[in-house]
Amino acid sequence: MTVSQYNQARASFAPASADTRAYLQLDGITVRFPGVLALDQVSLDVRRGEVHGLMGENGAGKSTLLKVLSGVNQPAAGTLSLDGVEQQFVTTKAAIAAGVAIIYQELHLVPELTVAENLMLGALPNRFGVLDEKTLVARAIRELERLGEKIDPSQQVKNLSIGQRQMIEIGKALMRDARVIAFDEPTSSLSARETTQLFRIIRALKAEGRAIIYVTHRMDEVYELCDRVTVFRDGRHIDTFEAGEGLDRDRLISSMVGRSIADVYGYRPRATGDVQLEVKELMGPGLREPASFSARAGEIVGFFGLVGAGRSELMKLIYGAVRPAGGEITLKGKRVRFATPRDAVRAGVALCPEDRKQEGIVSIASVSDNLNISCRRHFSRFSVLNGRKEAQTAKDFIAKLAIKTRNGETPIGTLSGGNQQKVILSRWLAEEIDVFLMDEPTRGIDVGARSEIYGLLYGLAEAGRTVIVVSSDLAEVIGVADRVLVMKEGRIVGDLPKAHATPDALIKLALPR
Structure with missing residues (x-):
């Protein structure tokens, strides 16, 4: 079957109306960890031909439920049934055999293996004990066509984009004929095109x-x-709603955070001071023409644009992570040149990167180590670290920013995205930073934690710091920024004050001709 034939076949499905009977039924699921009740008598049902959304703040119990479904966590109480038959998944292998697949945010692929090998991992075809490469490739090609993906099956997975890797995960699930498929924050790292492709696949799975x-x-x-x-x-089932435009957003938010949020962004206007950062004719990788802009003390400047517009590349040029090909940067009226990020930090410029896990934290290290990683030079004497001062600094910022962690020695990788972001902010607050470059500051963060992050950004601006917020979320950039710069195809194409930064105006500037 060709890609076009597959798409035509998928398009021929009538809009699916979900079977009113539950295919997946979880009743009274309770999960306990030492000192923590992670799930408290949770019940959930999912029907055939249904896309059932699951929402809640970080720590609400969503991931724990998926781990119960996949056989990673064993419930202390409750039952799990598939098509009316009670199941007990004591291993992930048992869950897979029963037709359950989880597409995690952190994809479970082997980078060094090929696309074909990853698609059929655990069920590689063989002849007389030897890998049957011809059959392997043929099956992989059929599955890739089914997904509408033009990917070489012999290519190593490490060379694929995030979106393509996600399609490989979905392909693995389909090749195992999974009847229950759970997606965990699948669009957090996808471009708009990849998100559209993913939604097309999900709708086709629903139709099946x-x-x-x-x-x-x-x-x-x-x-x-x-x-x-x-x-x-808080580990409990609060409510289940029929989705669609009839569902009130404020009601949904209130259910998630336990309080009413009239305005998630809570914009706080403030006076601004002199120009603190000025970029003139800056040029480098990712930019198609020199970039120039300025930002004042106490100002929050938003950067909006489509994926690939050059926003992140511009931030890295300012921060010294990438060497510029030309132009100049002026900080507090003084021309500066940052050969490395260390130079930028010591001058008072910090970057909270877009890819928090890969570029912002050391996931296996503690909260304290991550928080102090930049400023620990202040706590050492003759190359000997002062552990007591580091511990106290971590304790102070954990309290000041309300970071949810048992203590400073907790591995940062176990924290929610919002709390990891707070640790990164604490790192720079300990350095007395003047200019904060915030690249996608709330990506993968729930609505309650977002409100806290916005409050921290407003607090920085009110203290006279300059905050630059790069965001692909149109509502976010309009909601928090005093003015918005728009980038398109490596160029700054607009600079709009808050009053003129409407969705229509920003989208019109950001879209390619």
């Missing part, structure tokens, strides 16, 4: 009658994709 769980923090995705949405809070 599969039961789909869709975990997300993004309300727009729930309205566009889901039939019902269930909200978890």
Whole structure:
């Protein structure tokens, strides 16, 4: 079957109406960890041909439920049934054999293996004990055509984009004939094109009658994709709503955070001071023409644009992570040149990167180590670290920013995205930074934690710091910024004050001709 034939076949499905009977049924699921009740008698049902959204703040119990479904966590109480038959998944292998697949945010692929080998991992075809490469490649090609992906099956997975890797994960699930497929924050690292492709695949899976769980923090995705949405809070099932435009957003937010949020962004106007950062004719990788702009003390400047517009590349040029080919940077009226990020930090410029896990933290290190990693030179004497001062600094910022962690020795990789972001902010607050470059500061962060992050950004601006917020979230950049710069295809194409930064105006500037 060709790609076009597959797409035509998928398009021929009538809009699926979900079977009213539950295919997946979880009743009274309780999960306990030492000192923590992670799930408290949670119940959830998912029907055939349904996309069931699952929402809640970080720590609400969503990931724990997926781990119960996949056989990673064993419940202390409760039952799990598939098509009316009670199941007990004591291993992930048992869950897979029963037709359950989880597409995690951190994809479970082997980078050094080929696309074909990853698609059939655990079930590689063989002849007389020797890998049957011809059959392997033929099956992989059929599955890739089914997904509408033009990928060389002999290519190593490490060379694929995030979106392509995600399609390989979905392909693995389909080749195992999974009837229940759960997606955990699947669009957090995808471009707009890749997101559209993913939604097309999910709708096709729905049309085939599969039961789909869709975990997300993004309300727009729930309205566009889901039939019902269930909200978890503090390990409990709070409510299940019929999705669609009839579902009130304020009601959904209130269910998630336990309080009413009239305005998630809570914009706080303030006076601004003199120009603190000025970029003149800066040029380098990712930019198609020299970039120039300025930002004042106490100002929050938003940068909006489509994926690939050059926003992140511009931030890295300012920060010294990438060497510029030309132009100049002026900080507090003084021309500066940053050969490395260390130079930028010591001059008072810091970057919270887009890829928090890969570029912002050392996931296996403690909260304290991550927080002090830049400023620890202040705590050493003759190359001997002062552990007591480091511990106290971590303790102070954990309290000041309300970081949810047992203590400073907790591995940062175990914290939620919002709390990891707070640790990164604490790192720079300990350095007395003047200019904060915030690249996608709330990516993968729930609505309650977002509100806290916005409050921290407003606090920085009110203290006279300059904050630059790069965001692909149109509502976010309009909601928090005093003015918005728009980038398109490596160029700054607009500079709009808040009053003129409407969705229509920004989209019109950002879209390619």
